[in-house]
């Protein structure tokens with residue numbers, strides 16, 4: 001059996017399916033555009049309903065909105081969208097198609113990565129191609145967990161976009177055939193360091209996408225133009241919180257990634273830290289995310305500015321991965337492209 | 338007391354998250370030198386400055402990854418200067434070739450650490466005080482808090498409910514006090530502790546790095562298989578050490594390299610990529626000790642009493658025998674050639690200063706898998722499948738012994754003339770193992786006996802690493818506490834209403850931004866009292 005062949009096939013297919021999923025979500029949002037509702041009321045009601053779902057189910061406390069904002073608004077279900085307006089069946093249908101396709105794409109990409117590991121007889125993250133496809137598995141897995149746990153279908157469009165682009169680039173630009181590792185990668189740290197990097201990378205990516213959505217939504221809220229698909233997003237404040245949670249999860253793990261990389265560098269290259277371009281950018285990325293965390297607790301830097309810093313952090317993460325691998329030579333030149 | 342608490346618990350933060358009152362950042366500072374310094378200090382230790390300095394650090398680290406660095410690739414630096422005759426010297430002057438030791442880079446991180454110290458000290462004090470103080474008193478108007486829920490418990494007993502509430506909150510690891518007709522509780526003290534541990538750990542990380550920089554050393558030595566290295570300054574090819582390092586710190590061990598195996602990919606995918614490097618060495622850890630056989634591999638350094646020995650490179654050394662014009666063996670043995678590319682096209686010099694009547698010298702290439710075509714001689718595979726030696730030759734009168742050190746890898750052609758072949762062209766010698774070449778005009782012969790491999794060992798010690806690694810461990814642990822612990826205050830007030838039912842009010846406040854679940858917790862506390870409880874509403878913000 002030729003695992004390598006099936007791996008490539010599954011990964012190419014997953015890129016295509018993710019793209020279709022993205023189209024479905026785009027159609028979902030386009031359909032939402034026609035669902036014009038009273039933005040502020042629907043958003044607030046829906047959002048607070050979302051927040052209180054667990055409480056209102058487990059405890060006899062009615063979900064009401066704080067005095068001053070639409071006192072006594074009828075509680076709506078989490079998925080209900082805007083009360084009074086036609087339920088947006090088209091939107092719902094496209095959304096479900098998007099989720100179904102995402103599940104198919106996910107199954108394909110997991111198959112591809114596992115088959116790749118079997119073909120290589122080792123953990124499948126020895127070069128850029130393998131790293132990207134593995135990272136996309138984690139990104140989509142995180143999204144799916146959020147989707148089924150907290151109904152965050154609004155992340156569908158950006159996540160499927162990212163997964164389609166990621167796997168698409170991997171199978172076209174970054175592709176390399178299966179090969180054993182160079183001796184410098186023969187180490188347990190190969191598994192530890194890179195698993196940590198892949199997971200924190202996935203969380204940074206989802207957090208960064210949320211930061212972008214936050215900026216879009218915040219602008220609309222400030223201008224009072226929350227319409228269409230923006231109305232089906234949670235409030236900017238909730239998106240910001242979610243974005244923060246992802247970053248807060250990713251940051252300690254990234255700290256560990258960098259430290260584990262330093263330890264591994266000592267084994268493989270005989271020094272902990274040598275300002276290799278990859279190391280330098282890992283540190284730069286780390287410092288930018290530290291800025292993000294500080295900004296969030298500095299008056300005048302919360303919200304928009306912090307979100308911009310998070311996006312810069314993500315850009316730096318990607319530059320370290322794509323730019324440094326392809327443009328700059330260093331000890332980390334294992335991309336194999 | 339309750340009044341002051343109300344002002345501090347309200348949404349608009351009257352305090353910075355670290356518990357300090359906001360500092361005035363605008364307006365003229367107090368006059369005088371003391372006031373000026375104080376102002377500077379306040380500025381330097383403000384969160385905003387920390388933010389700017391962190392950003393500056395990120396930006397300042399970037400050029401070093403794009404411009405070649407002298408410490409890492411000196412050759413690329415000189416190439417860069419040669420290619421950019423105007424830009425190069427400017428770069429050099431502003432330290433762009435030594436970014437990470439440049440004054441401006443150092444200034445940024447030193448300022449950052451000063452700011453950090455200035456930030457930590459007051460926070461430790463505030464925290465110590467907070468640990469000793471009681472949970473805050475109960476605000477008069479609980480409904481004004483960010484999360485609020487109220488329940489009516491018909492026929493409930495206020496005392497009992499409060500006792501139950503206290504027990505429940507204790508179970509959830511709140512610190513709880515009774516406060517009149519209410520219970521006041523607080524939890525999440527470890528968050529600030531985690532934050533402080535994290536920031537203090539950064540200082541220890543710096544300390545560890547500094548210790549390593551001051552006492553550490555690192556050097557490399559090329560060792561031909563069959564030979565050895567003894568840890569002695571003169572045996573190093575290059576060596577660098579911290580300011581407080583003493584030569585006597587070198588452990589007197591020896592490492593004899595008996596063999597070295599290298600394997601390369603022969604398949605079509607990544608052809609030529611390294612697959613295995615492995616050296617057999619015998620380590621003698623003190624003079625006169627018994628040698629211990631060990632295997633040295635990439636990723637598996639030796640550790641000899643704290644000094645590490647890494648295998649960081651390898652290459653080829655052709656073995657040659659040179660007879661001089663007098664017919665005597667003037668040189669015999671392996672000569673280290675340095676790899677120039679991934680296929681180990683290797684350049685080197687064979688010096689025969691003892692040749693008589695004329696000394697001889699050869700310069701050229703060793704090719705492990707030789708190909709000679711219109712691109713000239715080069716190697717097409719890193720392993721020795723078809724080894725060959727291509728040389729030019731020089732001769733000249735013997736040189737006086739000066740005792741000055743000479744670079745063994747480059748040929749100083751002063752006083753030497755290049756040999757020509759019969760037609761007056763430059764003499765080109767091509768040798769394969771076992772063949773020899775007779776130089777023109779009776780100057781002697783050169784024979785290629787074969788080849789051996791050499792390994793490049795890196796010997797070094799970085800004291801302080803334990804401090805740094807420990808610091809990072811604490812930093813990560815502190816980070817997790819600081820990011821995942823949710824400091825929270827909760828109040829429960831139970832009052833017997835005029836007409837029977839007991840009114841239970843619950844309110845909560847998250848002391849850190851961006852936490853969630855407060856409303857749920859408050860609602861849950863307000864609910865579930867025995868009897869037919871009716872919720873009257875909860876509020877969210």
Ligand code: HEM
Pocket residue numbers: 289290293294296297354355382383384385387391449450452453454456457531532535536539816819820
């Ligand atoms: C070497 C430089 C620094 C680094 C890498 C760094 C890193 C971090 C990180 C990652 C966090 C977020 C984790 C947490 O909430 O505990 C944080 C929080 C914090 N840092 Fe720093 N920091 C540095 C310097 C400083 C300085 C100089 C100050 C004081 C001006 C400071 C004040 C704070 C405060 C108050 C928080 C808590 C924020 C909150 O409550 O959410 N840090 N720091």
